[in-house]
Amino acid sequence: MDAVVDRDHALDLLRQMLRIRRFEEKCAELYSGGKIRGFLHLYIGEEAVAVGAMPCFTSEDAIVGTYREHGHALIRGTPMGPLMAELYGKANGCARGRGGSMHFFDATRRFYGGLAIVGGGLPVAVGLALADNMQQRRRVTACFFGDGAVAEGEFHESLNLAALWKLPVLFLCENNLYAMGTALGRHQSQTDIARKADAYAVPAEAVNGMDVLEVEAATRKAVDFVRTGHGPYLLEYRTYRFRAHSMYDAELYRTKDEVAQWKQRDPIALFHQQLRTEGYVTDADLDNMETAIAAEIAEAVSFAEMSPWEPMEDLTKDVYTAKNGFHRSAQS
Amino acid sequence: MDAVVDRDHALDLLRQMLRIRRFEEKCAELYSGGKIRGFLHLYIGEEAVAVGAMPCFTSEDAIVGTYREHGHALIRGTPMGPLMAELYGKANGCARGRGGSMHFFDATRRFYGGLAIVGGGLPVAVGLALADNMQQRRRVTACFFGDGAVAEGEFHESLNLAALWKLPVLFLCENNLYAMGTALGRHQSQTDIARKADAYAVPAEAVNGMDVLEVEAATRKAVDFVRTGHGPYLLEYRTYRFRAHSMYDAELYRTKDEVAQWKQRDPIALFHQQLRTEGYVTDADLDNMETAIAAEIAEAVSFAEMSPWEPMEDLTKDVYTAKNGFHRSAQS
Amino acid sequence: MTKITYREAVRAGLREALQGDPRVFLMGEDVGKYGGTYACSKGFLEEFGPERIRDTPLSESTFVGAGIGAALGGMKPIVEVMTVNFSLLALDQIVNNAATIRHMSGGQFSIPLVVRMATGAGRQVAAQHSHSLEGWYAHIPGITVLAPATVTDARGMLLAALQEPDPVFIFEHAYLYPLEGELDESALPVDLIHAAIRRAGSDISLITFGGSLWKALEAADQLAHEGISAEVVDLRILRPLDISTVWASVRKTHRAVVIDEGWRTGSFAAEVSAQIMEGAFFDLDSPVARVCSVEVPIPYPKHLEDAALPQPEKIALTVRNVLGG
Amino acid sequence: MTKITYREAVRAGLREALQGDPRVFLMGEDVGKYGGTYACSKGFLEEFGPERIRDTPLSESTFVGAGIGAALGGMKPIVEVMTVNFSLLALDQIVNNAATIRHMSGGQFSIPLVVRMATGAGRQVAAQHSHSLEGWYAHIPGITVLAPATVTDARGMLLAALQEPDPVFIFEHAYLYPLEGELDESALPVDLIHAAIRRAGSDISLITFGGSLWKALEAADQLAHEGISAEVVDLRILRPLDISTVWASVRKTHRAVVIDEGWRTGSFAAEVSAQIMEGAFFDLDSPVARVCSVEVPIPYPKHLEDAALPQPEKIALTVRNVLGG
Numbered sequence A, B: 001m002d003a004v005v006d007r008d009h010a011l012d013l014l015r016q017m018l019r020i021r022r023f024e025e026k027c028a029e030l031y032s033g034g035k036i037r038g039f040l041h042l043y044i045g046e047e048a049v050a051v052g053a054m055p056c057f058t059s060e061d062a063i064v065g066t067y068r069e070h071g072h073a074l075i076r077g078t079p080m081g082p083l084m085a086e087l088y089g090k091a092n093g094c095a096r097g098r099g100g101s102m103h104f105f106d107a108t109r110r111f112y113g114g115l116a117i118v119g120g121g122l123p124v125a126v127g128l129a130l131a132d133n134m135q136q137r138r139r140v141t142a143c144f145f146g147d148g149a150v151a152e153g154e155f156h157e158s159l160n161l162a163a164l165w166k167l168p169v170l171f172l173c174e175n176n177l178y179a180m181g182t183a184l185g186r187h188q189s190q191t192d193i194a195r196k197a198d199a200y201a202v203p204a205e206a207v208n209g210m211d212v213l214e215v216e217a218a219t220r221k222a223v224d225f226v227r228t229g230h231g232p233y234l235l236e237y238r239t240y241r242f243r244a245h246s247m248y249d250a251e252l253y254r255t256k257d258e259v260a261q262w263k264q265r266d267p268i269a270l271f272h273q274q275l276r277t278e279g280y281v282t283d284a285d286l287d288n289m290e291t292a293i294a295a296e297i298a299e300a301v302s303f304a305e306m307s308p309w310e311p312m313e314d315l316t317k318d319v320y321t322a323k324n325g326f327h328r329s330a331q332s
Numbered sequence C, D: 001m002t003k004i005t006y007r008e009a010v011r012a013g014l015r016e017a018l019q020g021d022p023r024v025f026l027m028g029e030d031v032g033k034y035g036g037t038y039a040c041s042k043g044f045l046e047e048f049g050p051e052r053i054r055d056t057p058l059s060e061s062t063f064v065g066a067g068i069g070a071a072l073g074g075m076k077p078i079v080e081v082m083t084v085n086f087s088l089l090a091l092d093q094i095v096n097n098a099a100t101i102r103h104m105s106g107g108q109f110s111i112p113l114v115v116r117m118a119t120g121a122g123r124q125v126a127a128q129h130s131h132s133l134e135g136w137y138a139h140i141p142g143i144t145v146l147a148p149a150t151v152t153d154a155r156g157m158l159l160a161a162l163q164e165p166d167p168v169f170i171f172e173h174a175y176l177y178p179l180e181g182e183l184d185e186s187a188l189p190v191d192l193i194h195a196a197i198r199r200a201g202s203d204i205s206l207i208t209f210g211g212s213l214w215k216a217l218e219a220a221d222q223l224a225h226e227g228i229s230a231e232v233v234d235l236r237i238l239r240p241l242d243i244s245t246v247w248a249s250v251r252k253t254h255r256a257v258v259i260d261e262g263w264r265t266g267s268f269a270a271e272v273s274a275q276i277m278e279g280a281f282f283d284l285d286s287p288v289a290r291v292c293s294v295e296v297p298i299p300y301p302k303h304l305e306d307a308a309l310p311q312p313e314k315i316a317l318t319v320r321n322v323l324g325g
């Protein structure tokens, strides 16, 4: 245990990882029960990334996520209730229930999705950073994406544009070694993702994404670099997804053994172990945490259950902004 | 003069560069006279690239070019007549006159365009190489593109795919320092294009594109690498366009001085000088060459002038392949 | 006749195609190790090997473009774009290369490429994963656009598509994969020229394709109970459109409703409606009506998604309005 | 009224926009040092500086996406996509982000983005540079689609677009840039709701937009000599479509021809035709006809390009057929 981390912060990191883990375990259960529908992509196994990264951003910074963004939204601070309601498709959801699992949004926390076209968030993040830059705001835009997204042309175009214009974007690649069922080495000719940054004269680093403290330290360094006007930075978090890609996935592409081996590196178990060894956390602490989280989840579920559905007549609301009472009409 | 180059070959290189130069000077004249219409992108200044590269390919290899492909088609062996007729839009053109300057095609010489969407040829080249690979043919596909195309996502995607599948594609970047009016340093954060290849674990080299022998030597090495099954290779030819981007360009983005300085490095003048010094070429040789080329051009022009227009009733021919006399109909 | 699912039909078509011609190969995201997002190629990697079942990186523009190149190079690629939603990233290759090179080259080059993709909404996967863009594709000269709605077409169209010398795009409605139907084993390959009358009727023509066919048939069932005899026309091929079959139906029924899961404005239904007017105006007793998707990014919750899409009830209601009007 | 070219009108609009709001900036390929491919921003780099006049690398998907992000971040970007042809590379950002985020986020985010692009054929630039895809754009809910045909609209629509809270796409027909017209200086910003009657008439309605307006007006001139009085409707706004003005015209003339440079099948003209049927069927004396582009990649030679595109003669001929029929 690194002495620079104080106990409260360490406990908070543990708690946050557990919040994601338990929340998503509940999601899986609710999915089986038919309460959650559509696509559901769980973050379990990768919690150290969102939890380590998120404290490095101020509330003024912007976050752009993917369809695997439950953890990011949760740690960014959106209360669990609206997130769960979103998963239910209810009107009190963080996007009025319209988006579900893949499309969390939260304007007050500058959380810009929940974008589900792989690679599609990168240009948007570049633009958000451009807006900050042009308005002389010292904000940072954090853009999360997977290893799969690295193959898309928008990765290339976005790193180039951000570097060319020295924009404050932090490109955060969550390399979990698979794009759906395609292993890294089967979709990237150069599997060292951080190394690709040189093609754009962008500094980069690869870090152990299973170690929340390492994630935090590296992210903080990168955020500082970006915030002080040096242009973009690419961080590669090496991590692993413990669950299937989505609820439909038969996981034919990897062995149970491989998954089991990675589970040995469970970011929560390891960090908990570390904290215990250091005497930072007692079993009672953990029990208290679990109890509080269970209560938070129960409350979120009941919030979602009790939330109304969006009324039918609002179906076309917000396709366009209502202006002077004049609503551009949508037809059916 | 490198002793490995024999005189005949050297003279041929000179002649070929001159053929492009004179052909295109004629094109510019015909454009002013209204014989050639639409967009016209001249290659003048860059002749050493096509001329040095083309002898390295066999007739079985495939060539994919851009809208600045007059030189490539000419050196690949398409006779000047059909090229000129194409520029006229006449039915004896190398694409029945349908494409004009930007869209030369020649199936017998495996010349696949003439593709005018920047970056659009790269995936096609990858596919051609894939077909060769799957059919166990030891062919190479040469894909020409500009520095501007390097910024497009397809550059990134295509290098990755070609490298991943070890396909016999030679990526040939004609870096003339400008994408239309945008200088290299204003469109690439990393201006060393060859260096980008590392992001795909592809070997690369940058060469002086104003030196026809250097172009040829580097290309031959690269072709050998690719043909022997090692996967793709990226060559960056550093060159310069002496003329405007197209006939509409006011050239506001560069100084006359800069152009004049580059003209000091005219690949034809320099090579001619070199050959003279070495005693490879006499003034009479050059005169003969010029005379022969002038005659070839005059013949090409008269071929184009005499060529018929494609008949109106063929407008929709070839939208689909005619099958068993059944033509999928096109409507107006 | 055997009963099989639409997925099994697609699988059967793919397997027969791969077995029948060594130039045929399949490429796309997760077609191999994963077995295909919709399990259409499960086991194929083992059966046909990695040369012929190729997982691609996430790079739609490039692997579709590589399909074009491979077709130019003498292969017969079947490219799977996981869903129509992601095909937006490949549209330049499709419009400017696949559809264009043959004509633009003066007929020198052919591109015998087959591209398959899942399309449509109805599975609560929200705005970015619920597009129905077949109408856009049908706008592009140089390609053929197929919308198999039945298991027979799901298998047979693929085989017929592989016999075409020019690019063919096949849209498989994602909702259909698990559904069962009667396979007509004799129809192999199927014809790629004619629309099909899926149910004969005399009072009104319901004209549709793809996933909406089943909704139209359900509406026709409902209407039959009310004594309304609806004829159901399955367009099958959106480009080139077999308008003669449509006209013949309308000349018989004098009324028509076109059903299309695309958004209403600029939908393919508009084209069908316009062509009915152009060719059968004087046979019409009332204006052709359309049932399309509401013009909204498709929302996730079931009640709103259902409300956004064409439904049998909405079709039946529209028919009643047309007949009443 | 002053006479200016369409290019000057676009320039005037851009300059006023840049002067009027510090959040407005222009970005795109070669808008700066080169001065804009069509010289619409010549001198702006010097006038407004490199912060506000931004040359982008060739990367359509990303600079359009960056426009979306910048709009989300409080700026008012004007993104120039050099031509509609290259916008194919940006369609994912447009459909899945620009048009969708507002609704999908439950109304939390607005994207006040303006995208301009040159469109159309007629300058012998061949198949890959001659598309007319306004109809595709008009299919997308969440965006507004404008087709300024006059100098007044070329200037005024840009300014009006910048007042919209949601994404607006402006299609400038490349053929129009050098043409002169009368600028109505008072119309600033112009209305973004109504179609315009550009010429009143009583025998038939010619309904069109963009570059084709001038061909329709020319056809109307020709027809006038033959004693045929054609009304010419300029749609101006393709989405949302002002169909009421179209219906009112057709109710008066009882006949209509829709002219659209897009390929016929799946053209925007089909939508207009279908809506005329839906709203004015019983007012029609004959079926609505369409004059569209022939379904072929647009060829380079003038005689074939002319034959592929709508022309005044073809419009006049179609009118005579409709009136005769």
Ligand SMILES: Cc1ncc(C[n+]2csc(CCOP(=O)(O)OP(=O)(O)O)c2C)c(N)n1
Binding pocket: A068, A116, A117, A118, A119, A145, A146, A147, A148, A149, A150, A174, A176, A178, A179, A180, A245, C029, C058, C060, C082, C086, C089
């Ligand atoms: C452009 C695009 N193509 C395909 C998909 C389907 N898809 C969804 S997630 C995914 C894999 C993405 O992998 P990665 O970026 O590594 O993220 P991870 O799921 O591992 O977090 C694919 C192929 C998509 N959503 N968007």
Ligand SMILES: Cc1ncc(C[n+]2csc(CCOP(=O)(O)OP(=O)(O)O)c2C)c(N)n1
Binding pocket: B068, B116, B117, B118, B119, B145, B146, B147, B148, B149, B150, B174, B176, B178, B179, B180, B245, D029, D058, D060, D082, D086, D089
């Ligand atoms: C996708 C796309 N965007 C824009 C254009 C317009 N355009 C044509 S050539 C060109 C510059 C290309 O520069 P480069 O690749 O360096 O080639 P060069 O012209 O220098 O040979 C541009 C922007 C295009 N044809 N395609």
Ligand SMILES: [Mg+2]
Binding pocket: A146, A147, A148, A174, A175, A176, A177, A178, A179, A180
């Ligand atoms: Mg991954």
Ligand SMILES: [Mg+2]
Binding pocket: B146, B147, B148, B174, B175, B176, B177, B178, B179, B180
């Ligand atoms: Mg260049």
